[in-house]
Amino acid sequence: MKLKKKVSFTKSLNIVFSSLLFTLIIASGMIAYHQWIDIKYSCVSFSKKYVTVLASIINEKLANSETSLKLITETIREHSEISTRRFNKWLNTQLYILPNVTGLNILDAQQNYTRIPMLSENSNFTKDFNPKSRPWYQMSTSYSEKTSFTQPYNDYISTKRIVSVSLPFFESGEITNGIVAFDIDLSFVNQSLGSIAPPIQGNNFILAENGEQITDKVNMTNIEKNLQLLTRAIWESGSFFSQEDDAYYFYKKMDNPSWIVFYKVTRQNMNRVMIEMNTKIFYFIMLSILIICFAWWAIISVMNTTLTNIASSIRYGRFDGEDSSKILALEIENNISRIEDISSKASTDALTGLLNRRVFDQQLETFSYKSDSCLALIDIDDFKSVNDKFGHTIGDLVLKTIAKLARKYETANIKFYRYGGEEIAAIFDGININSANSIIESLRIDISERKYRESELRTTVSGGIITFDNKTGLEALELVDKLLYLAKESGKNTIKR
Numbered sequence: 393m394k395l396k397k398k399v400s401f402t403k404s405l406n407i408v409f410s411s412l413l414f415t416l417i418i419a420s421g422m423i424a425y426h427q428w429i430d431i432k433y434s435c436v437s438f439s440k441k442y443v444t445v446l447a448s449i450i451n452e453k454l455a456n457s458e459t460s461l462k463l464i465t466e467t468i469r470e471h472s473e474i475s476t477r478r479f480n481k482w483l484n485t486q487l488y489i490l491p492n493v494t495g496l497n498i499l500d501a502q503q504n505y506t507r508i509p510m511l512s513e514n515s516n517f518t519k520d521f522n523p524k525s526r527p528w529y530q531m532s533t534s535y536s537e538k539t540s541f542t543q544p545y546n547d548y549i550s551t552k553r554i555v556s557v558s559l560p561f562f563e564s565g566e567i568t569n570g571i572v573a574f575d576i577d578l579s580f581v582n583q584s585l586g587s588i589a590p591p592i593q594g595n596n597f598i599l600a601e602n603g604e605q606i607t608d609k610v611n612m613t614n615i616e617k618n619l620q621l622l623t624r625a626i627w628e629s630g631s632f633f634s635q636e637d638d639a640y641y642f643y644k645k646m647d648n649p650s651w652i653v654f655y656k657v658t659r660q661n662m663n664r665v666m667i668e669m670n671t672k673i674f675y676f677i678m679l680s681i682l683i684i685c686f687a688w689w690a691i692i693s694v695m696n697t698t699l700t701n702i703a704s705s706i707r708y709g710r711f712d713g714e715d716s717s718k719i720l721a722l723e724i725e726n727n728i729s730r731i732e733d734i735s736s737k738a739s740t741d742a743l744t745g746l747l748n749r750r751v752f753d754q755q756l757e758t759f760s761y762k763s764d765s766c767l768a769l770i771d772i773d774d775f776k777s778v779n780d781k782f783g784h785t786i787g788d789l790v791l792k793t794i795a796k797l798a799r800k801y802e803t804a805n806i807k808f809y810r811y812g813g814e815e816i817a818a819i820f821d822g823i824n825i826n827s828a829n830s831i832i833e834s835l836r837i838d839i840s841e842r843k844y845r846e847s848e849l850r851t852t853v854s855g856g857i858i859t860f861d862n863k864t865g866l867e868a869l870e871l872v873d874k875l876l877y878l879a880k881e882s883g884k885n886t887i888k889r
């Protein structure tokens with residue numbers, strides 16, 4: 393029954409599949425982790441590219457105005473035809489091809505001011521209008537080809553939120569002779585920011601150097617926060633995480649004007665996209681785990697059925713639905729007990745249950761010259777007369793009884809053997825002669841004191857005991873036989889040494 397509990401035909405398979413599952417889970421965890429990092433990297437890199445593209449779209453649109461501005465200043469310098477009708481017409485054409493430009497201003501050193509489209513002469517502000525009060529007004533003293541952008545402001549002429557870009561023009565000798573400025577309607581910035589869908593749901597906006605948000609109405613409450621954002625944007629382009637907003641900011645600096653394009657993505661939105669992108673790998677992992685579990689179950693089931701059939705065939709030659717491992721375990725156990733039974737029968741005497749002569753002969757020589765081991769031989773006294781008087785059955789009973797008494801003294805080191813008909817040998821392994829002798833003496837007394845149902849029946853034994861010191865097994869046997877003979881001669885019921 394012990395074996396039945398121990399035997400498990402699926403244990404190794406379970407170990408293999410558990411290891412496989414464990415490895416898969418660990419590997420999946422690592423893949424998911426790296427995937428998460430990769431996706432985060434991709435999100436960051438897409439977001440950075442996104443702000444860069446936005447910045448370049450806005451730059452490109454502003455560049456058109458700058459090119460036109462340069463063309464006008466060059467034309468003025470080369471032709472000095474600032475106030476001709478033809479020139480005004482040409483300026484109108486320039487304005488027409490620049491849809492974002494709401495006004496063109498030219499102010500020369502003589503304070504001649506030209507505005508296209510022309511201001512109505514009757515309007516209130518025309519009378520008191522001083523071009524020098526316009527934000528774009530500047531007179532560079534040195535030659536420059538670089539356009540200058542104003543901060544965003546609300547234009548009282550167009551009432552729109554605009555920014556002005558200006559460029560001084562020069563005459564020969566490079567003395568500043570005037571300034572040309574475009575008023576640019578900032579609504580194009582909003583259009584540009586909305587022209588490309590962001591990679592992740594978020595807000596984009598542009599901040600000017602002073603913290604003002606381009607296109608927005610000036611909101612002073614945000615200025616301080618915007619300035620903080622500007623101080624964190626230290627590279628040409630980059631990103632940072634704001635604990636305060638729990639959001640990522642991606643930015644790209646523009647060269648001229650010095651604006652910074654920002655793209656804000658909340659951590660929640662970023663994580664949502666990352667989780668969505670990770671979902672595929674999650675499903676893949678779950679599917680792999682399911683496949684492994686199914687394969688595990690299928691193999692165990694098939695194996696169980698197969699083993700059941702084998703076991704059933706061994707036992708009954710048919711399948712009866714019993715658990716295979718139990719049947720096989722039982723069969724193995726039966727087989728073991730059969731082998732044990734056969735080998736036990738081969739080594740024991742059927743009548744007395746003592747080890748038989750064959751085993752005695754095998755073991756005797758292994759004790760040759762062992763000074764710490766002893767050999768004893770005892771013989772039932774007058775056994776013939778027991779048989780004669782009480783019959784062979786009682787004789788057999790006496791033999792069995794004496795063997796039983798002897799086996800009480802049996803240990804791992806003391807073995808009794810049925811040597812002959814009514815002779816019993818004993819080998820004392822690693823036991824000195826005195827101890828061995830006292831055991832044999834005790835047995836002799838036990839036998840002599842043993843009573844039987846037949847009141848007149850009494851048995852005694854005579855014997856001899858000797859050490860294996862300086863003797864082969866066979867020599868010891870011959871000597872102990874002589875001692876037994878002496879014991880018989882000296883009146884029986886005695887042990888000689």
Ligand SMILES: Nc1nc2c(ncn2[C@@H]2O[C@H](COP(=O)(O)OP(=O)(O)OP(=O)(O)O)[C@@H](O)[C@H]2O)c(=O)[nH]1
Pocket residue numbers: 771772773774775776777779783784785786787788791812813814880
């Ligand atoms: N019942 C029975 N008798 C046996 C068995 N083996 C031997 N004997 C008998 O044991 C007797 C041995 O007799 P003897 O050798 O003459 O010796 P003894 O009568 O014991 O006399 P001493 O040995 O001199 O004391 C014989 O009669 C055998 O038949 C057995 O297995 N069963």
